[in-house]
Amino acid sequence: MLYEIIQDLRARHRERAPLIGVAGAQGSGKSYHCRLLAMANQPRYAHFSLDDVYRSRTYREELATETHPLFITRGPPGTHDLELASQTIERIRRADPSVRLPRFDKLKDDIVPANDWPPFPGPAEAIIFDGWCLGADSLDAASLDALVNALERNEDVTGVWRETVAYELRANYQPFFLTFDALVYLQAPSWEIVRTWRGQQEEAARGRPLTPEENAALDRFVMHYERITRAMLDGRHRAKWIVHLDEARNVTRIEER
Structure with missing residues (x-):
């Protein structure tokens, strides 16, 4: 389906490479499928992710000190460098020969040095960008009073963290979302299956089952994403296109709205 959307957009935007966003909860397979599509169409399709433009560890440490300790954890709005994302997209569209695609090292929890970012030879026929909260609507201020999990209840007692996340989503992320020519959303069956998928990813990466301590840490980690994920x-x-998935990530139907 993504390929067909891209071809349609290319026909309507011949003057520039269309920008297609793919959203979906953690573990839904968005990055995997985008990567496969880009690899199958090398070097014509550029692909990078919201995960590639996380703020540095130092930046998040300062944000955690100045605003709220929960901002040390990457993921929620406010922990991404959207200016870097926008600049990279623009340079790809200009066919800048020196453009490199940002990368983030999740094991080190920090930005990969820019000299080690992969170059994109271009010119691009399409730019594919994926992210878990891509296209999310702003959060209703009144909804922030209803706590969704133990993280908010125990570690955000004053509401400063979720209010700041909501502000970032409204003030900085919404304008970024408006730059996309098309948005596709991979719809998980439920929040509970999202946690299962995320656990499967972690076990696949480690090559073994998670320990009770690792499961507890993962439970806490995904709580940072829960409010916006549930809203989406x-x-x-x-998103204009919604791809409904079953618990095994099989496509059950595609909805256009």
């Missing part, structure tokens, strides 16, 4: 699962996003 309820349809609060701007």
